[in-house]
Amino acid sequence: MKGKNILIVEDEVLIAAQIKLYITRKGYHCVGMATNYKKSMEILERQAVDLVLLDINILGDKSGIDIARQLNENYQIPFIYLTSYTDDETIKELVETSPMAYLNKPVSEVGLNTTLDIAFKQIKQQNGQPHRIMIGKTQHQLVPDEIDYILADHVYVELHMGGNKKTLRSSLTKFLEKFPANKFIRINRSTAINPMKIKELNGRKVKIGDQVFAISSSYMEQLVDVLNISEQKDGDS
Structure with missing residues (x-):
């Protein structure tokens, strides 16, 4: 499962750096860190991305949910939400975008990497499916x-x-x-x-x-x- 390419979308630079440290210690590869919608799209256009770690509240007019919709419609790349939002309305909107998983912030190293391992195992099983x-x-x-x-x-x-x-x-x-x-x-x-x-x-x-x-x-x-x-x-x- 290791060596997979992960894009981190997080507007708090220190948190993004911590997440990068967590996943690289596990053996995953961070292909980039983005703080807004535009930068995320630029990375997706030039890099091969296996999964996106996606914060909801990012810089700019567009949110992580807008990025999720693009991932579903134009890239078919799986993603995991990282967020502190827990209200019913937001959760309902997240569920409608079909994420692989949802993690509350702050994210622990063990929790994040365990979720990634499970997600990539599911993806591998799906790859042989029609x-x-x-x-x-x-x-x-x-x-x-x-x-x-x-x-x-x-x-x-x-x-x-x-x-x-x-x-x-x-x-x-x-x-x-x-x-x-x-x-x-x-x-x-x-x-x-x-x-x-x-x-x-x-x-x-x-x-x-x-x-x-x-x-x-x-x-x-x-x-x-x-x-x-x-x-x-x-x-x-």
């Missing part, structure tokens, strides 16, 4: 970890899974938006890959199974960032 997506008016069930790569052809995407393939009517951009950030990485205009399926990376070419794909320069930086994070995870495990 992921339901809507394309048009049709619901499809897919297991993301089984997909090796995705090829785009005009308004269709072709999913390659071992020796099998499945064609869906969708643009590549729209299809990728239905999955957690960095689950699939776009490497050129018409190809996205599952980074966990890479066998070889040689210059601007990547090999998955028996297939070799060219990597466009505009997508190389994102791929390298994801692979570096993956290497960190392997080293920390």
Whole structure:
């Protein structure tokens, strides 16, 4: 479970630093600390994040609940609320955003890391489960970890899974938006890959199974960032 990437959203810098110390001592990796909505979105756009520790009352006009809604709608990244709010109205609003857990502040080191361990165990169990997506008016069930790569052809995407393939009517951009950030990485205009399926990376070419794909320069930086994070995870495990 260790080596997972965690974003801390907390407007009290000393508390954020304490939380970072707690999780890094356990072996988790803090990819950033944000005090407001804008900074949180910037980190989410450039980093692979496995889970967010999310305070409700943050700097600026938008709250942690606004971030939670973005995590659900656009990133599909799980989160845990850290807050001192206990009134019924706030709790009801929190529950509606479907957090992995809720921890009262001040947070203890044992309580936080135990909750993280449980959350990541649940996430691991869910990863092998079908992921339901809507394309048009049709619901499809897919297991993301089984997909090796995705090829785009005009308004269709072709999913390659071992020796099998499945064609869906969708643009590549729209299809990728239905999955957690960095689950699939776009490497050129018409190809996205599952980074966990890479066998070889040689210059601007990547090999998955028996297939070799060219990597466009505009997508190389994102791929390298994801692979570096993956290497960190392997080293920390």
